[in-house]
Amino acid sequence: MLKGDMERVRRLESQSQALQAEIAALRGLHKKTECSMAMQFKGRMQDALLSLSGKLAAEETVWKMKAEVEEMEEDLKQQTQMNGISLTSCTVKTLHKDDRQVVQQYCLAGSCLDLGFQVDFQLSELFPAQVTISKTITKMDIVLDTDDMEISSFMSR
Template sequence: MSNENTEEAAALQAQIEHLQAEVSALRRQQKDDQKDVTFHFRGQMQNAMLSLCGQRQGDEKVLSMLMEEVEELEEDLKLQTQMNGISLTGCTTKTLQSSGRKLVQQLCVSGHCSELLFQVEFQLSEEASGCVRTISELNVVIDAGEMQNFSSFLSGVEESRDLLLFFRTLRSFSDRCDDRRRTFQHFQEKYPAVVSLPAGCRSEVMHLSHPELPGCVLLVHWSVHVSREGGVSPKVELLTKIPERALQLFPSQAVGGAAEAFQSLLRILGAEAALEAVIMAVSLS
């Protein structure tokens, strides 16, 4: 055999070995993927997935089993959404490590609570027994408009990797914001001549003014604070915006005492009743 033929045969042999190595790698990857698919499932879903992966043969009810399981999962998800107010809109999973004893995945979950958008990324490690699950590398992103309220809390959550605390606080914060929105919207519809919402009903500020007193405005600032520990507390303040000329006609003490008087009303009547008392006073002035 000539040198040229020998070199060609060696090159072909190298290509064959390379292809064999690729086939072996793909087979291993297929086995790992099958393990990933069936790792979390039990009962009917696991049996169905094993059948689809070729590990069980002759099961003619695979499709019906899958459809039944999917319908049950959809109903469960719908019920969970109704109970906790959190709707999931997307979830991606990437396997970082898979073996017979441990599975490590990178998850990215996105959704919304009322109108507040969020995205959560984390690594989930699970032992084959399914009894031990740990979360690491937690990163949370929420609607940029609310970051100033959440910055300290999010730092604490990412350090503690407490997903339950995050979702519980998110729901509580969203509920308080919805309370504010409903209250502002209610008063704007009930007293359109006095109440205005320049930044919309989801903003923190409501304007109160009398049509015959241009330039004299009372500002209701309703903020919702979140502590590092996850405590959610609303804060309602009354601020005055009075022109200099008007201040000369009224005692400064009376104008300056409006905020303190409102806080007294707030403690006695609550937010909605206190606001309505102020609105009625402005409308009758």
């Protein structure tokens, strides 16, 4: 092979390795994003699984988990009836992530007493050396599906 061909092969191999590393990082980021959404229900489910640890057959474990999910669904239904807020969608997109900070964009849509709304905001989580974690909401936008100027001006304030 010629010297130029060898150099080109090295460059292509280097680019290939960089792309493979980026793919691995993106897969890890995707997995962590999915995990962060599941953390809302982690505590109750984890307690149930720990109490089951090896004592119950797989079929009984599934039955208990199903009962737990049904209980959570009933709690959500009661909360919706009490406060009149019903969420129809929730999307989360990770904008930035490193060892010290994670910035995610949230978009919630739903209705409250037949008034449609959408809330967009960024959640920044800082992981300093201490145990406490700092969470900050920034860039919050609220869009209401109404022509009522009083409500719109109140929400914009």
